[in-house]
Every structure is written in C-alpha cells, then in structure tokens.
Amino acid sequence: MTFLPTLRRLTAALVLFGAALVASAPVHAQQEISPEHLAKAREYVDMTDSAQLYERTLIEMGLRVMRLMIQEDPSLRDPLINALQTVYDGYLADRDPLYNQFARIYAIRFSLEELEEIVGFYSTPVGEKLLSQNAGINEDLQLVLGVWSRNTSNEFLSRVRTELRNQGYNAPEVEAPVLEEEGEAAPQ
Known part of the structure; x- marks a missing residue:
C-alpha cells in the first residue's frame, strides 16, 4: 500500500462521509425521541466525561480571557479572578440546555435499550472505576x-x-x- 493511493482513498472516504453526514442531518434533526429515551441519554451524559467537556471548555475560555486581559492591564489580576469565577458559576448553573443537546446526540445513536445497558454497565464497580479514571x-x-x-x-x-x-x-x-x-x- 503506497501513501498516495491511501491518501486518495482517505480523501474519497472523507468526501463520502461528509456527504453521508449532510444527507443524514435532516433525519437526525427530525427524529422523534421519547422523553424516557432522552432522559436515559441524559443520565449517561451526567455520569460520563461528556458533561466534563463543558467544564473544561469553560476553564479554557477563562484562562484565555485571563491571559488577554492581564497582558493589557496586569493590575486587573485580582478583580479578574473574581469576575471569572462569577461568570464561570453562571455558566455552570445554565448548563442544562447544552447537556440536553449532548443527550440528544446519544439518543439518536443508541436505542433506549442500548442506553439502559450502557448506564447499567457504568453503575457496576468496574464501570464506576472506569468513570472515575x-x-x-x-x-x-x-x-x-x-x-x-x-x-x-x-x-x-x-x-x-x-x-x-x-x-x-x-x-x-x-x-x-x-x-x-x-x-x-x-x-x-
């Protein structure tokens, strides 16, 4: 297998994958999901790293804002830390809409029964250890x-x-x- 044909196959696969995503996007957007199904998906989101993505993203945003503002005015350090904490806390309190979107992504890809099995696994000692690690x-x-x-x-x-x-x-x-x-x- 040579690099160029592999690169061409990869490019073709990416084009086909992109076309498939575009073609399937309306299906995902219109797919009806029961409240029970969505609730199980949300349970999974709440117990996994998916939810932690939000907190990490907020922290990264805060660090970037802090660097930018302190470069402009180093005397803002202490008030900036307090302001960042207030804003961070506000976003944490308002995370449900995003987490519900995360849950919808899982509900689209997994049946209710599959999500029940997944959540069941993460409720076992090994699943809990995996989550914590x-x-x-x-x-x-x-x-x-x-x-x-x-x-x-x-x-x-x-x-x-x-x-x-x-x-x-x-x-x-x-x-x-x-x-x-x-x-x-x-x-x-």
Whole structure:
C-alpha cells in the first residue's frame, strides 16, 4: 500500500462521509425521541466525561480571557479572578440546555435499550472505576501522544527527505513544524 493511493482513498472516504453526514442531518434533526429515551441519554451524559467537556471548555475560555486581559492591564489580576469565577458559576448553573443537546446526540445513536445497558454497565464497580479514571487516563494519553508527536515529527520529516532522495529528487532542508501547546512552542 503506497501513501498516495491511501491518501486518495482517505480523501474519497472523507468526501463520502461528509456527504453521508449532510444527507443524514435532516433525519437526525427530525427524529422523534421519547422523553424516557432522552432522559436515559441524559443520565449517561451526567455520569460520563461528556458533561466534563463543558467544564473544561469553560476553564479554557477563562484562562484565555485571563491571559488577554492581564497582558493589557496586569493590575486587573485580582478583580479578574473574581469576575471569572462569577461568570464561570453562571455558566455552570445554565448548563442544562447544552447537556440536553449532548443527550440528544446519544439518543439518536443508541436505542433506549442500548442506553439502559450502557448506564447499567457504568453503575457496576468496574464501570464506576472506569468513570472515575477517565479524566486522568485521557490526560495521560494526551501527554504520551504529545511527546510521541514531538519526537516523531523530526524522524517523519527525515524519512520523507530520504525517500525523496531515493527517488532522485533534491529534498529541501526544512525544519519539522513546531507543535504548539496553549500558545507556547513545544520543546523538541
């Protein structure tokens, strides 16, 4: 399997996937979901990382706002922290509409019976352990993937240069792209 045909197949698959999403969007929008079905999906959202996405997103927004405002006026630090907490608390109190949209996504993809089984699993000791460990596991996976990506980017570029040279081309001497984390250049 070569890269170009694989890339072409991937591109074609993405185009087909996008077309399928567009074609199925009205079905999702019009699909009737019983209140019981939606309630079970919401139960799942409330017990999983899906709900934590909202809190993490709010925290990330707050940190970006804080950086921007403190750069402009460092004397705002203390009042800004209080203002951010007030705004954060307000958004947390008003999270139900978004969580209900999350629940709708699950209700569209899983039957009521499937959701009952899923929620049942997460109510077992192993399911509860998985739930309690998910955030840490996801952070560890992101850390490992970030380190791997930084370490591999130079090697990947080197292999591409070598392959171009093997094919008789003069490979340009460029540096591997620097990955960024939270607005800072990642170490290589």
